[in-house]
Amino acid sequence: xxxxxxxxxxxxxxxxxxxxxxxxxxxxxxxxxxxxxxxxxxxxxxxxxxxxxxxxxxxxxxxxxxxxxxxxxxxxxxxxxxxxxxxxxxxxxxxxxxxxxxxxxxxxxxxxxxxxxxxxxxxxxxxxxxxxxxxxxxxxxxxxxxxxxxxxxxxxxxxxxxxxxxxxxxxxxxxxxxxxxxxxxxxxxxxxxxxxxxxxxxxxxxxxxxxxxxxxxxxxxxx
Amino acid sequence: xxxxxxxxxxxxxxxxxxxxxxxxxxxxxxxxxxxxxxxxxxxxxxxxxxxxxxxxxxxxxxxxxxxxxxxxxxxxxxxxxxxxxxxxxxxxxxxxxxxxxxxxxxxxxxxxxxxxxxxxxxxxxxxxxxxxxxxxxxxxxxxxxxxxxxxxxxxxxxxxxxxxxxxxxxxxxxxxxxxxxxxxxxxxxxxxxxxxxxxxxxxxxxxxxxxxxxxxxxxxxxxxxxxxxxxxxxxxxxxx
Numbered sequence: 001x002x003x004x005x006x007x008x009x010x011x012x013x014x015x016x017x018x019x020x021x022x023x024x025x026x027x028x029x030x031x032x033x034x035x036x037x038x039x040x041x042x043x044x045x046x047x048x049x050x051x052x053x054x055x056x057x058x059x060x061x062x063x064x065x066x067x068x069x070x071x072x073x074x075x076x077x078x079x080x081x082x083x084x085x086x087x088x089x090x091x092x093x094x095x096x097x098x099x100x101x102x103x104x105x106x107x108x109x110x111x112x113x114x115x116x117x118x119x120x121x122x123x124x125x126x127x128x129x130x131x132x133x134x135x136x137x138x139x140x141x142x143x144x145x146x147x148x149x150x151x152x153x154x155x156x157x158x159x160x161x162x163x164x165x166x167x168x169x170x171x172x173x174x175x176x177x178x179x180x181x182x183x184x185x186x187x188x189x190x191x192x193x194x195x196x197x198x199x200x201x202x203x204x205x206x207x208x209x210x211x212x213x214x215x216x217x218x219x220x221x222x223x
Numbered sequence: 224x225x226x227x228x229x230x231x232x233x234x235x236x237x238x239x240x241x242x243x244x245x246x247x248x249x250x251x252x253x254x255x256x257x258x259x260x261x262x263x264x265x266x267x268x269x270x271x272x273x274x275x276x277x278x279x280x281x282x283x284x285x286x287x288x289x290x291x292x293x294x295x296x297x298x299x300x301x302x303x304x305x306x307x308x309x310x311x312x313x314x315x316x317x318x319x320x321x322x323x324x325x326x327x328x329x330x331x332x333x334x335x336x337x338x339x340x341x342x343x344x345x346x347x348x349x350x351x352x353x354x355x356x357x358x359x360x361x362x363x364x365x366x367x368x369x370x371x372x373x374x375x376x377x378x379x380x381x382x383x384x385x386x387x388x389x390x391x392x393x394x395x396x397x398x399x400x401x402x403x404x405x406x407x408x409x410x411x412x413x414x415x416x417x418x419x420x421x422x423x424x425x426x427x428x429x430x431x432x433x434x435x436x437x438x439x440x441x442x443x444x445x446x447x448x449x450x451x452x453x454x455x456x457x458x459x460x461x462x463x
Contacts, residue, residue, distance in 0.1 A: 075454075079328050082457060109454045111423065142454070145420065150452035158283065160399035160457035175270050178398075179457060189270075 048115040051107060051140035053152040059105055059138060061171035069101030070174075070190060071167045073153070075142070077109040078117045083162040086180040087121075090164070091129035093183035094137065101169075102190075104137035109161060112141055154178075166190060283396035286449055289410045290318070291394040299354065299384035299391065300367070302374040307382055309352055309391070316348030317408050317440040319433075322392055323401040324357045325373050326364040327456035330400045332422035337401060338377040340418070344437045351381040356392035357400070361459035389461040399455040403433050407440050414440075416451030 051059065056073065063071045074090055076083035094104040108118045118141060126136050142149055150159045154176045157163055164186075166175040175189060284291070290309050298306040309320060321337055323330045341351040359366040367385055374383045386392055395404060405414040414436035419428045436446035 077454075080456065146417065146454050147420075147452040150454065156282070157452075158398040158402070159452045159454045161454060 046119070048108065048118050048139055048141050050112065050143035052144045053149050056105070056107055056140065056142075056144075056149075057152075057171065059140070060167045063103040063105065063138070064167065064169040064171055066103075067101060068103035069169050070097075071103045071105065071169075071171075072186075073105045073107065073165045073167065074137075074162060075107050075109060075153075075164070076162045078114060078121045079110070080161045082180045084121070084125075086162050086182075087125045088129060089181065089183045090186075091125055091131060091137075093186045095129055095131050095135070096183070097187075098135055106137050106139045108139065108141045110141060112143070115141055281393070281396050283398070283402075283415060284404060284412050286412050286415065288412045290320075290406065294391045294394040297391055299352075299386060301382040301384045302367075302371040302379070303382075307352075307384065312350040312352045312382060313406075313410070314345070314348050314350030315408060317413075317437075318350040318406040318410070319344065319352070319437065320395070320404045320406075321351075321353050321401055322356055322386075322395070322397040322399075322404075322458065323353055324355050324362075324365050324456070324458075325369050326357070326362040327400045329422045329453065329455040333401055333418045334373070334377055336418055336425060338379055338381075340434055340437060341381040342379070344441065345381050347441045349437060349441060353379070353381060353383040354386050354391060355383065356386035356389040356397065356461075357459040358389070358461040360461075365459070387461075388463075389458070392458055392460065398458055399453070400458060401455065405433070405436050405440060405446070408443070414446045414449055416448075417453035420451075420453075422453065422455075 060071045060073060072090070072094065074086075076087070078084070090104070094102055098104075106122065108115075110118050118139065122137070122139055144152075146159060150157050153163075153165055154173070157176065157178055160178065162180055164177040164181050165173060168174050177185070177189075290313075295310040296308045298308050300306050309318065312318065319341065321341070323334070323337060325331075337353065341353065345351045355365060355370055357365040359369075363369070370383055370385070392398075397404070401418060403414065403416060403418060404412060407413045414433065416432055418433045420430040420432070421428045430448070430451075432446075432448050432451045435448065439446045
């Protein structure tokens with residue numbers, strides 16, 4: 001194995017991503033937001049768009065072009081307990097840093113037939129996090145070969161969920177968190193990017209380099 | 224058969240292998256550099272935070288590596304009450320170590336196929352060990368009694384053992400379940416990754432990574448695919 005993420009293959013795939021996104025946007029029932037991305041806004045039962053690796057990376061770049069300074073891409077699943085335990089942390093960080101240019105895209109590894117669960121779980125989490133209308137994270141369901149998807153995001157990633165990746169405004173990969181991450185750790189790790197960290201939230205706190213896997217249990221999951 | 228290596232985790236080509244292997248001191252230095260500069264100048268690979276790193280795995284064994292000497296002789300308790308090590312389980316044709324568990328939906332999806340492959344190729348000279356490195360404190364379903372029940376249900380004819388400290392998984396750099404490591408008859412890792420490309424629907428499998436690799440190994444050939452990935456559950460490592 002060689003190279004670092006995104007791989008050259010991923011970059012090449014991204015070149016055709018605009019076409020892939022265009023296909024997504026043509027799907028019936030998928031609302032198009034001002035940023036040109038599929039949105040669940042106001043559609044409780046809207047289908048969750050499927051996304052290939054190319055479409056995922058294109059969505060990241062589109063968020064950057066639409067003003068995002070750091071785009072977080074979280075890969076999760078409704079059956080994944082550590083993912084659900086992490087979700088409030090992720091949404092908290094997004095809520096607090098969205099005004100500073102943080103954007104969030106969530107790619108579910110659930111099966112397409114579970115898209116109603118994906119939508120429900122995310123809607124509940126968004127509500128609990130106090131995210132206002134229009135601030136819901138973009139959500140997709142992965143539609144890609146696992147090896148291609150995993151290696152395309154970061155060759156160092158084994159595929160274990162959850163995983164979170166950060167990209168700059170140009171779509172360049174700047175960091176990976178392989179495993180559950182907290183809002184504090186996101187702040188610490190991304191705080192070096194000028195203007196991202198709120199002045200009032202402890203920018204001088206030490207940045208943990210290792211995390212303890214969350215064990216929060218959502219009763220409806222996994223088993 | 225020699226299946227162990229004194230320096231399995233990091234040979235001379237450590238960092239060159241795509242960031243998968245590195246000497247600790249070099250790694251620390253590089254982390255420092257990338258944390259300081261990489262995010263701003265784009266000169267270094269994107270930093271990675273192994274969120275489970277403190278209690279979990281590092282980079283996985285690289286192709287060509289042998290079973291880490293530090294754990295090759297670790298005795299692990301199997302579902303039949305006996306203990307064995309990977310060195311003891313090694314076969315003349317090759318050795319297959321699969322990190323798996325009871326609770327994970329992906330492990331469940333593949334468990335029948337893992338059992339069939341393990342039972343079948345163990346009769347063709349491949350030593351097979353299924354290893355559960357999960358902390359049962361995280362999932363009751365991963366407890367020893369539950370493992371015994373699962374082994375009966377699957378009619379396992381191969382060992383399903385407890386990695387009681389998760390040290391074997393850590394030494395392999397395993398991080399997801401299920402995750403297969405196949406060593407050839409000379410003890411070198413020749414395949415690492417998923418069972419196949421569809422955990423849920425066996426009828427829709429198009430790429431039988433592990434079966435093809437096993438067939439190649441018993442035939443004395445190289446696997447057609449040497450590495451694959453699968454979305455799955457992170458190993459719930461025991462506290463150190």
